[in-house]
Amino acid sequence: MALGEGWAARxxxxxSAVLNDGVVRGPLHRFRWEVVGAAAGFSAxxxxxxxxxxxxxPLGLQAFLAWAxxxxxxxxxxxxxxxxxxxxxxxxxxxxxxxxxxxxxGTPARSPRGxxxxxxxxxxxxxxxxxxxxxxxxPAFPPPAADVAAVLAAALGGAPAGAGPLAPGAAxxxxxxxxxPIPLPELRALADAHxxxxxxxxxxxxxxxxxxxxxxxTRIEGNAVRPxxxxxAAAARGEDPLA
Amino acid sequence: MPEVAPxxxxxxxxxxxxxxxxxxxxxxxxxxxxxxxxxxxxxxxxxxxGGGVFKVVAGDYGSGKTFFLAxxxxxxxxxxxxxxxxxxxxxxxxxxxxxxxxxxxxxxxxLGSESxxxxxxxxxxxxxxxxxxxxxxxxxxxxxxxxxxxxxxxxAVDRELRARLQPIRDQPGxxxxxAVVRHYFEAALAGDDVxxxxxxxxxxxxxxxxxxxxxxxxxxxTEPATDATWFSHLRLLALLGVDAGYAxxxxxxxxxxxxxxxxxxxxxxxxxxxxxxxCNDALQGRAPHLGFYLAGPPEMVSDPxxxxxxxxxxxxxxxxxxxxxxxxxxxxxPVLGLPPLSPDELLALLLKVKNLHAGFYGPSAVTEAxxxxxxxxxxARPGAERFLTVRETLRSFIQALxxxxxxxxxxxxxxxxxxxxxxxxxxxxxxxxx
Numbered sequence: 001m002a003l004g005e006g007w008a009a010r011x012x013x014x015x016s017a018v019l020n021d022g023v024v025r026g027p028l029h030r031f032r033w034e035v036v037g038a039a040a041g042f043s044a045x046x047x048x049x050x051x052x053x054x055x056x057x058p059l060g061l062q063a064f065l066a067w068a069x070x071x072x073x074x075x076x077x078x079x080x081x082x083x084x085x086x087x088x089x090x091x092x093x094x095x096x097x098x099x100x101x102x103x104x105x106g107t108p109a110r111s112p113r114g115x116x117x118x119x120x121x122x123x124x125x126x127x128x129x130x131x132x133x134x135x136x137x138x139p140a141f142p143p144p145a146a147d148v149a150a151v152l153a154a155a156l157g158g159a160p161a162g163a164g165p166l167a168p169g170a171a172x173x174x175x176x177x178x179x180x181p182i183p184l185p186e187l188r189a190l191a192d193a194h195x196x197x198x199x200x201x202x203x204x205x206x207x208x209x210x211x212x213x214x215x216x217x218t219r220i221e222g223n224a225v226r227p228x229x230x231x232x233a234a235a236a237r238g239e240d241p242l243a
Numbered sequence: 244m245p246e247v248a249p250x251x252x253x254x255x256x257x258x259x260x261x262x263x264x265x266x267x268x269x270x271x272x273x274x275x276x277x278x279x280x281x282x283x284x285x286x287x288x289x290x291x292x293g294g295g296v297f298k299v300v301a302g303d304y305g306s307g308k309t310f311f312l313a314x315x316x317x318x319x320x321x322x323x324x325x326x327x328x329x330x331x332x333x334x335x336x337x338x339x340x341x342x343x344x345x346x347x348x349x350x351x352x353x354l355g356s357e358s359x360x361x362x363x364x365x366x367x368x369x370x371x372x373x374x375x376x377x378x379x380x381x382x383x384x385x386x387x388x389x390x391x392x393x394x395x396x397x398x399a400v401d402r403e404l405r406a407r408l409q410p411i412r413d414q415p416g417x418x419x420x421x422a423v424v425r426h427y428f429e430a431a432l433a434g435d436d437v438x439x440x441x442x443x444x445x446x447x448x449x450x451x452x453x454x455x456x457x458x459x460x461x462x463x464x465t466e467p468a469t470d471a472t473w474f475s476h477l478r479l480l481a482l483l484g485v486d487a488g489y490a491x492x493x494x495x496x497x498x499x500x501x502x503x504x505x506x507x508x509x510x511x512x513x514x515x516x517x518x519x520x521x522c523n524d525a526l527q528g529r530a531p532h533l534g535f536y537l538a539g540p541p542e543m544v545s546d547p548x549x550x551x552x553x554x555x556x557x558x559x560x561x562x563x564x565x566x567x568x569x570x571x572x573x574x575x576x577p578v579l580g581l582p583p584l585s586p587d588e589l590l591a592l593l594l595k596v597k598n599l600h601a602g603f604y605g606p607s608a609v610t611e612a613x614x615x616x617x618x619x620x621x622x623a624r625p626g627a628e629r630f631l632t633v634r635e636t637l638r639s640f641i642q643a644l645x646x647x648x649x650x651x652x653x654x655x656x657x658x659x660x661x662x663x664x665x666x667x668x669x670x671x672x673x674x675x676x677x
Contacts, residue, residue: 148277152270155284155318188434197431199370206358214248214267216358230250 169194170205173225174217181224247271252603259596259637260645264309266361269317272595275588276311279581282574283315286534287322290491295525296534299499299551299561301541302581305632308538311581312495315536319493320357325364325484327354328495331502337517338470339510344448347473350494351447354480366443372407372487373428379403404428411482416472419465420446420479426460446480448473474521481533491532499539503549515554522560522577544578584633590618596637600644607648608655614640617659636662 166174172190176182182190184198191198202218202225209217215230227235247255251268258265265272273280286296302308316326329335329349336342353362380399408421423445430438441459448468450456456465468476481492502518505511518537524530544551544561552558560577567573569582584592593614601607617640621631639662647655 148273148275148280149270151277151280151284152273152314152318155280156270156321184436197370197373199367200374203356203358203367203371207356210357210360214250216360220363233250 164208164211166208167204169196169201170208173201173205177218177225177227177231181221181226184220184223184225187225247599247602249603252599255599256596256603256641260641262634262638264313266313267317269310269314271599272592273310273314274591274595275584276307276314276581278572278574279311279579280314280318282579283311284318287315287319287324287490287493290324290493290532290534293531295528295530295532296493296536297522297525297577298534298536299544299578300536300538300581301544301578302538303540303583303632305634306581306583307633308581309497310633312497312536312538316355316493316495317360320355320360323357323488323490324493325354325356325368325481325489325491326493326495327351327362328497329353330498331496332498333501336502336505337514339513341470343470343514343517344468344473346496347448347468347476350477356489365446366439368484368487368489369424369427369442369446370431372424372483373431375487376400376403376407376428379407407486410486411479414475414479414482416466416475417479419462420476422462423460423465424483426462446476448476474517474524478524478530478533482531485532491534493534493536496535496537499537500543503539503543503546503551511549512554515551515557518551519554519556519560522557526560526577541580583631586618586622589622589631589633589636590615592633592637593618593640596640597644600641600648604645604648607644608651609644609647609659613655613659617662620660621662 169191172194173182173187176186176190187198187201191201194201202220206216206218209215209231213230213234215234216228217231218225219228220226247268251271255265255268255272286298290296300308300311302311312328316328319326327350329346331337331346334342335346335349337346351365354364354368355362356364356367358364359367377400380396380403383399383403384395404425408425411417411421411424414420423442427439427442427446430436430442444450445456445460445465445467450459450467453466456467457463466472477492477494484492502511502514505514521530521535525533525535542550547553551561563578564573564576567576572580594611597607597609597614621636643658643662647653647658
């Protein structure tokens with residue numbers, strides 16, 4: 001029986017699922033980042049966690065690392081802990097792992113130092129992080145206390161309802177777009193005729209289009225202004241106000 | 244649930260299936276985060292009023308950081324702000340070997356407005372500003388505007404330009420920036436495409452040297468943006484944008500974990516130094532109308548060896564409020580922690596997705612009870628509160644909905660039992676040795 005199998009069995013988990021499915025990865029990661037990281041300060045994830053740091057951990061943490069992380073993850077390097085360079089710690093950790101899991105003739109009465117609370121294994125005890133085991137939590141689904149949709153509706157409602165009237169220059173561009181792309185010199189001439197600059201003209205048209213159809217009406221490609229696919233689709237649905 | 248346009252529904256479902264955040268229609272999907280959204284709205288008003296914002300959004304992988312940024316972005320665009328965003332990465336940092344400048348170029352290319360939400364808004368901003376200058380010049384003349392080229396109109400335009408560009412000139416690096424904006428104005432009015440293109444290249448940070456900028460612009464004193472000065476250009480752009488009629492400039496930097504991943508301490512510190520300047524500028528009122536959002540995992544902030552807390556000056560600014568806790572958070576502090584969605588919020592999200600799917604593809608046999616049972620199973624797994632990522636859950640759920648919709652004879656309980664939310668290797672934070 002692999003180390004940890006008994007632990008998994010008492011939680012009603014398939015050990016193969018623990019290994020292959022990653023179901024314990026959540027607590028392991030939390031353990032690794034929040035507890036180990038804070039306790040030892042070594043750079044987990046770099047693959048070069050110094051054995052000295054590992055040995056400096058409370059034995060309970062060493063035990064957990066030695067037993068659980070290499071088992072649940074792909075291997076020692078993925079766990080970011082080089083156990084191979086710390087045989088003595090590993091041996092000690094395995095002994096503690098046996099205590100924790102109640103396997104391999106351990107002495108369950110001993111409590112691992114450095115781990116919050118009593119041995120974390122017995123059903124009903126907290127996980128090593130000290131948080132309650134969600135396996136026992138029965139999630140309920142009360143209705144949300146407040147709906148963000150209302151907040152967003154108020155925020156997005158700051159825009160005018162509907163797009164409002166289309167400025168004459170912008171309407172001219174839209175009308176002209178129906179017969180094909182507008183070369184930039186022609187757009188400039190259109191803008192001049194309306195006493196504005198091409199960018200302002202497109203800005204006015206596209207702001208209107210975004211408010212009325214959800215997408216800009218134009219895009220600049222090469223040396224011409226072309227209708228967007230979204231605008232063409234809206235026009236095909238009869239949403240072109242000038243049609 | 245309000246009716247969702249088919250294009251929005253399709254875009255949302257496609258994006259979620261691909262594991263990415265939709266660019267539009269986010270309001271149809273948002274659940275929870277009420278307090279955080281309210282806080283973001285309040286901060287947008289700070290920007291509008293001339294203040295600065297610096298916010299670090301910290302949350303685990305898949306907790307919805309990118310979604311939150313996209314939501315704020317969408318609201319900001321709708322409310323008349325300029326917004327730009329970039330995903331930091333090995334080649335896009337805040338400083339070092341041209342990577343800060345590369346980020347600036349990306350930000351300029353993706354500068355969006357309500358009319359150009361997906362980027363490319365810079366020329367529109369400039370043209371809108373130019374139109375305001377012309378309108379202001381006409382007002383200065385008071386009476387009827389003379390026909391054609393008139394010395395009186397030219398003098399009025401010149402006075403208007405000087406008045407509008409003065410606040411920009413007053414900022415560090417503002418003289419060159421103002422000169423280039425004026426160059427753009429004159430070139431645009433003259434129909435000089437070469438001139439407008441050169442100005443746009445400068446403003447986008449595409450000139451590598453002052454000599455290259457001078458050759459194209461035929462202007463002196465136009466130092467182009469560099470790794471060390473690009474954020475000053477953002478400050479100047481914010482001022483220009485407000486003068487063009489926008490409410491402010493919001494800069495969103497996602498994947499901040501890539502700064503934390505930098506292996507070399509010196510390079511990491513240089514990037515944190517830029518963050519410190521951004522933070523100081525925003526919090527001390529030196530960057531009016533300019534807001535920064537940076538998103539990353541909690542360890543990016545709190546790791547005392549490599550995180551933002553490893554940089555003492557940043558640590559003091561980003562220190563958590565000791566009076567706040569998970570139950571009573573202080574959302575106004577610079578670090579905004581995004582807690583996992585609660586079970587009821589997750590269920591609400593699944594139901595929204597189910598309804599979107601049904602609205603677009605047709606009625607679904609999946610019931611609310613099915614969704615609740617699915618969620619109950621996922622949440623009952625050890626570590627669910629940490630490893631159950633919204634992204635993976637939704638992706639898997641939509642795939643199951645697709646199969647059930649296309650194969651009505653299938654046992655829905657059996658199909659839904661296959662919905663998983665895998666933990667990806669993203670949770671590991673490999674060092675970036677480059």
